[in-house]
Amino acid sequence: MKTGKPGRYVSSLTRDTVALILAGGRGSRLKALTLSRAKPATPFGGKYRIIDFPLSNCVNSGIRRIAVLTQYKAHDLIVHLQRAWGYFRGEFNEFVEILPAQQQIDSSWYKGTADAVHQNLEYLARHEPEYVLILAGDHIYKMDYGLMLAQHAETGADITTGTVEVPVKRGHEFGIVTIDDEKRITRFVEKPPEPESIPGREGIALASMGIYVFNADYLARVLREDAADDSSDHDFGRNIVPRAIEAGDKVHAYVFQDAETMVQLYWRDVGNVDAFYEANIELTHVAPELNLYDQEWPIWTYQAQLPPAKFVLNDDLRRGHAVNSMVSGGCIISGALVSESVLFSNVHVAEHSLVERSIVLPNAQIGRNCKVCHAIIDADTTVPDGMVIGMDPAEDRRRFYVTREGVVLVTREMLEAEQ
Numbered sequence: 001m002k003t004g005k006p007g008r009y010v011s012s013l014t015r016d017t018v019a020l021i022l023a024g025g026r027g028s029r030l031k032a033l034t035l036s037r038a039k040p041a042t043p044f045g046g047k048y049r050i051i052d053f054p055l056s057n058c059v060n061s062g063i064r065r066i067a068v069l070t071q072y073k074a075h076d077l078i079v080h081l082q083r084a085w086g087y088f089r090g091e092f093n094e095f096v097e098i099l100p101a102q103q104q105i106d107s108s109w110y111k112g113t114a115d116a117v118h119q120n121l122e123y124l125a126r127h128e129p130e131y132v133l134i135l136a137g138d139h140i141y142k143m144d145y146g147l148m149l150a151q152h153a154e155t156g157a158d159i160t161t162g163t164v165e166v167p168v169k170r171g172h173e174f175g176i177v178t179i180d181d182e183k184r185i186t187r188f189v190e191k192p193p194e195p196e197s198i199p200g201r202e203g204i205a206l207a208s209m210g211i212y213v214f215n216a217d218y219l220a221r222v223l224r225e226d227a228a229d230d231s232s233d234h235d236f237g238r239n240i241v242p243r244a245i246e247a248g249d250k251v252h253a254y255v256f257q258d259a260e261t262m263v264q265l266y267w268r269d270v271g272n273v274d275a276f277y278e279a280n281i282e283l284t285h286v287a288p289e290l291n292l293y294d295q296e297w298p299i300w301t302y303q304a305q306l307p308p309a310k311f312v313l314n315d316d317l318r319r320g321h322a323v324n325s326m327v328s329g330g331c332i333i334s335g336a337l338v339s340e341s342v343l344f345s346n347v348h349v350a351e352h353s354l355v356e357r358s359i360v361l362p363n364a365q366i367g368r369n370c371k372v373c374h375a376i377i378d379a380d381t382t383v384p385d386g387m388v389i390g391m392d393p394a395e396d397r398r399r400f401y402v403t404r405e406g407v408v409l410v411t412r413e414m415l416e417a418e419q
Contacts, residue, residue: 013149014062016130020120021054022113022210023137024071024101029272031401032411033378038070039271040137041077043361043379045283045292045299046328046342049080050270052301053142054135055096060297061145064094065127068137069116071101071109084302099123112234118223129216134236136210140279140290141256141267142297148254152213157252159218159244161185162211164256164267165204171195173269174207175237177253185251190237208237209256209267218249266290274405277376280342280359284324306330306345318351336366344379358390375408381415 023040033042040051051068058066070077078098085096099120101109110116117124117134124132131152133145143162152160163177176195178187188208189195195205222240226232232239244251256265266289270276282288292299306329311320318335325338328345335351344362349355353370361379366372370383373390377383390396390408399418401409 011062011146013131013153014146017063017065017133017145017149018124018127018129018131018216019054019058019063019066019133019135019145020099020117020124021051021066021068021135021137022116023051023068023077024074024110024116025138026072030276031273032409032413033273033276033376034073035411035413036073037076038073041080042270042276043344044140044270044276045280045290046326046344047303048299048301049077049084050140051077051080051137052084052299053140054137055085056297056299057141057143057145058133058135059300061143063133063145064088064092065129066096067099067120067123068096069099069101069110069120071116074100080302084300112232112238113236114223114226114232114240115234117219118227118234121220121223124216124220132214132216132219134212134214138271139209139267139269141209141265142290142294142299143256143265143267147259148211148213151252151254155182155252156250157213158215158249159241159251160213160254161188161241161251162209162256163206163253164209165198165201165264166207168195168197168203168205171205171207174205175210175241177206177208179206179253183253183255185241185245185253188237188241188245188251190235190242206253206255208241210237211254212236212241213254273376273401273403273409274407277359277403277405277407281340281357283326283342284340286324303329304345309333309343313351350385356390374406375410378409378411381410381412383410383415 030039042050044050088094088096172191172193175190176192177185179185198204198206226239257263268279270279309327309331311333313320313335320333320335322338324340326342330346331343332348336349336353338355340357341355343360346363347360349366350368352368353366356373358372358375360377363380364377365382367383367385369386371388375390396402396408400414
């Protein structure tokens with residue numbers, strides 16, 4: 001695997017940084033998609049996993065000391081990391097290492113995001129970083145972390161928090177920050193029921209991305225203090241950042257926007273089924289906001305050696321073709337129509353079937369005379385001949401999981417229960 005074009009700030013800043021990717025959450029809001037896999041291991045965009053995005057951002061930014069903290073249902077994630085990210089050279093002091101919950105301090109597993117890092121302070125101390133970059137493993141975006149590190153160093157901050165603008169109506173899903181004219185955070189509230197708008201920007205709030213830069217010595221101190229507090233949730237957003245602000249420490253916001261146009265850059269929290277569906281469907285647009293074809297900032301992943309996608313049969317009543325869709329390697333569209341959909345690797349769609357505005361995950365099979373609309377078909381699922389999905393809401397709710405926005409999630413287990 002190639003390493004990609006380095007970021008603008010490949011310097012002592014990135015060389016003196018260790019990145020920790022928090023990938024141990026349960027991912028319960030993704031429902032059946034995370035029954036057997038951690039959320040960061042969920043497939044995305046035709047051939048990637050969600051965790052490939054923060055990992056690729058690290059590599060493209062010049063950060064090559066990376067640890068992934070795992071906990072729940074981690075096997076699929078660990079296998080992917082070994083296959084896709086095992087090319088780093090230890091003799092050059094570069095690595096992607098896996099840090100599972102090991103009960104290193106007491107008998108508990110990771111109790112929160114801050115506790116997960118606290119339990120690995122000894123690991124960090126061995127690498128002697130000047131800065132620690134803490135990342136969430138379940139967001140989709142492309143970001144040069146060197147720019148954030150540069151701002152952190154220039155301002156002399158103790159903590160720098162990555163932030164994005166979100167609609168106020170969605171603010172209850174995030175940590176909401178208030179900043180002054182120098183981008184110093186004066187208030188941080190985790191998932192407030194009534195979020196505040198940015199002054200002068202009615203309807204828009206400033207939300208935490210769950211990304212933090214810490215000075216390493218400062219991080220170790222505040223985590224030890226938090227660990228000694230039995231009343232704490234041991235969480236960065238709920239405890240560490242608000243306490244630092246109350247203590248008068250220097251906590252700054254890095255606003256994730258284009259430096260020249262000041263336009264908000266692409267960032268998606270795909271933590272629920274509707275958000276996951278919409279972020280994938282957006283990729284089928286003519287010019288999607290997330291450009292996966294950008295050779296200046298590639299997204300790296302593991303790819304199985306698969307044959308090219310194939311479209312077969314050309315009769316008037318059964319013509320294999322796809323329009324406004326992404327079709328991955330190993331797929332066979334046999335006398336069927338695929339429209340405005342994303343087909344992951346090794347998906348087969350049989351004769352006289354229609355797949356429309358749907359996400360079909362790896363190794364799924366769509367039988368003959370099927371109609372699949374506005375749906376997510378999970379990996380390794382076989383949709384039997386003649387099945388109709390996404391056309392009758394009442395019937396869909398009886399058999400499958402249907403989201404608030406009407407997306408139908410279908411898994412192998414749901415179909416087996418029908419038989």
